[in-house]
Amino acid sequence: MTAPVLVAARRTPIGTAGRGFARHTVDALAAPVLAAVAEAVAPAGLGIDDVVLGNCMGPGGDVARVAALRAGLGTHVPGVTVDRQCGSGLDAVMQAASRVRAGDAALVIAGGAESASTAPHRHWPDSGARYPRAPFAPAGFPDPDMGPAADRLATLRGISRARQDAWAARSHARAIAAQAAGVFDAELVAVDGVARDDRPRAAMDLGRLARFRPAFAEADDPVAGRGAGTVTAGNSCGFSDGAAAMAVTSERIARSLGLPALRVRAAAVAAGDPALPGLGAAPAARAALTRAGIAPHELGFVELTEAFAAQVLAVSDEVGLDEELISGDGGAIALGHPWGASGAVLLVRLAARMLDDDDARPGLAACSIGGGQGIAMIVERVA
Template sequence: MTVVVAARRGPIGTAGRGLRALLAHELAAPVLRAVHDDAGRAGLLGPAGAWLAPDDVVLGNCTGPGGNLARVSALAAGLGTGVPGLTVDRQCGSGLAAILAAHQAIAAGDMTYVLAGGVESASTAPDRAHRPGAAPSRDNTTPEPYARAPFAPPGFPDPDMGPAADALAAARSIGRERQDAYAASSHAKALASHAAGRFDRELVAVGDLRRDDRPRRLDPAVLARMRPAFTPGGSVTAATASPISDGACALALLSDAVWAGSGGPDRERAPGLRIVAGAVVGSDPALPGWGAVPAIEAALERSGHGVGDLAMIEIVEAFAAQVLAATDALGLDPLGADADRVCPDGGALALGHPWGASGAVAVTRLFSRLVAGGFPTGTRGLAAAAVGGGMGIALVVEVVR
C-alpha cells in the first residue's frame, strides 16, 4: 500500500495575474522542494544529511511547453540529477492521475518514495497551430491556429467544456438558482478558510504570490443578473464556471513498509493518508462533466465503502452544475446537510482551476483537513474529477497514525 505523508501547493493565480511571468517548472519547483523537505524533517526519509531521494517525480500537466516537464521541475527543485520524471496528461484529472500512477508503482514494489502532483501555467502555455498543409487552412501555406486539441475524434461528440456544462445542467435539471448559490458558497468557504488560517499549513509562496488571488464575496443580486457565458439561453455563467488559472501542487508518497518503519523509540510515526482504492473510467463524451459519478462509484466499490462512510469529499469544481449533478446522483446536499463534507474549504470555483494540478489540490485539501486537522485513524475521504472527452477519476483515502 501507499501512504501520503506530506502535501503542499502554491497559491493559485488567475491566468494573466500574479503568476503570469512564471513558467510551469518555476511554479512546480518550489512546491516539490517544500514537500520533500517536509517529509525529511518529519523523519520519514531517514537520518538528517542522508535523506532518501525520490525514486521518481510524477506531475500532471495539460497545456505545457512539451518535453518532460516533471524532469525539468525535479532538476529545478534541486532534487538531484539521479531523480527522473514522468509527465502525465489526463486533462482535468491529470493531478489525480499522477498520484494514482505513483501509487501503482509503489504498490507494485518498483518504487518506495515518489513525489506526485501537477502543475499548470495557462499564462505561459504556448500557442498551438497546425503546420501548413497538415490541416485545412486558408491557403495551405500558413499555420492554422487552434484553441485546443480534440477530446474525441470525428464521429464522436466533442463539445467545449462550457457548452457541455450547460448540456449537463439541462440533462440533470440543475437550475440557475442552485448553481449561483453553490458558487457563492464556494467563495464564502474559501474566504473563511483563508481568514481562519486553514490554508497556511499547505501553502508555499511562489514568486510574489503568497495566497490565492481569486476568492471574493459574491453578491447574490449580482449573480442573478449575469448572462449565460457559453450557450444562448444556458444556465452557466462566468461566476458558476471555474477560471483559467496557474498553480502547482505536490505530495510525498511512501510505501507502507517505509512509512511503518519511520517511527522510532524516541518519536511517533508521522500521520498520513493511506490510498485505499482508485478508479479511472470512460463515459459519454457528450456529457464529460458526468464522468466523476461512475468513477466515484467504482472507487467506492473497490474500497468496500459507501458515500456515508466518507468524512470529506473533494470534487474538482470545474462548474457548479457539474458538482451539483454529481452530488445529486450520490445523494448528497452540498448546500445543506453535507456542506461541511463536500469541498468544505471551497474549491476550484473560488480558488481557481489550474487544470493539471487541480486533482492533486483536491488530495492536498483532504490531507490538510483530515491529517493535519487531527481526525482519527480510519477516517475516510474521497477526491474526484470529471475529465474532458468523457472520463472520470476518483481516489479513496483513509487517515493512518
C-alpha cells in the same frame, strides 16, 4: 505496512491567469513545491525514485524532469509527465501509489502543475487553424468545450441557475472564511512573494452572481436551445496557474518520519459519453467506492473539481453524495482550476481537512475530465 500513503501534501497559491504568476512557466511553479516536499521527507534518508507530474496544457516535453532539475533534486532523480487532462494530477498520484504498492518504488513525489498564463496555443498545419487545446475526441465523436457541455448537462439533469449560483456563493464564502482563519497557510508554498490564493471574493454573493449573463448563450444547443443557458462566469471556475505535490511512500516509511499520512484505499478511472464530460467523475467515484467496500454515506470528506457548479451538482446527485461534505473550504469556483494540477490540489485539500479533524471516516477526491473521462481516489487517515 506496504500500503501506499500520502505525506507532506503541499501546493502553491492558485493565481488567476495573467496576474501574480503571469510570467511563471509551469516548471517554475512546480519546482518550489517539489523542493518543499523533498525537504519534508529528507530525514528518511531515502533517494527519490521518481517524480510524476500531471500537466495537460504545457509546453510539451517532460515537465516533471525539467521541474525536478529546477527544484534542485539532483541529476539522478528522474521524472515523467502524465496527461489525463483535468485529472492529470490525480492520475500522477495514482500511478505513484501503484508503483509503491507493487514494490517498484519506495518514495515518489507526485502531483501536477499548470500555467494557463504561459500555455501555448496549438497550430494545425493542414488547416492553419489555431486552438487553445488539443481535441478531446476524434472526428465523428462529440468534442464540446467544457462550458457548453456543462450548460447541456444542467439542462438534461434539471439543475437550475439558482442552484448553481447558490453553490458558487457557497464556494466563495467558505474559501474566504478559510483564508481568513489561516486554514490554507500550512499547505501553501509561497512562490516569489505570492503567498495567498488570488481568486476568492467576499463580494460573490447571490446578488452579485445573479447579474452575470449566461456565458454560452450564443451556442446553438439541441437541448437547451439557442439563447438559453444557466452556466455563467460566476458559477464557473477561472483559468488559473498553480501546482501541487506530495510524497507517495509506504506506511512504514511514513511512520519512521513521524508524518501524518493518508492511506490510499482505492482508486479508479472511468469513461463515458464525450458529449457529457462533466459527468465523468460519477462512474469513477462509484467504482472507487465499490473497490473500497464502502457506500457514499460512509464518507466523511469529499473534494470534487468545481470546474462548473452544474457538473459538481450533477455528479453529487448521480452518486448520492452529501453536499455538505463537498469542498468544505470552498473549491475551484472560488480558488481556481489549474487544469493539470487540480486533481492533486484535491488531495492536498483532503489531507488538510482530514488530518485536522477527529472524524476518522474516509475521503473521496474525484475529477470529471474533458472527453468524457473520470478519475477518483478514496483515502483514509493512518492512525
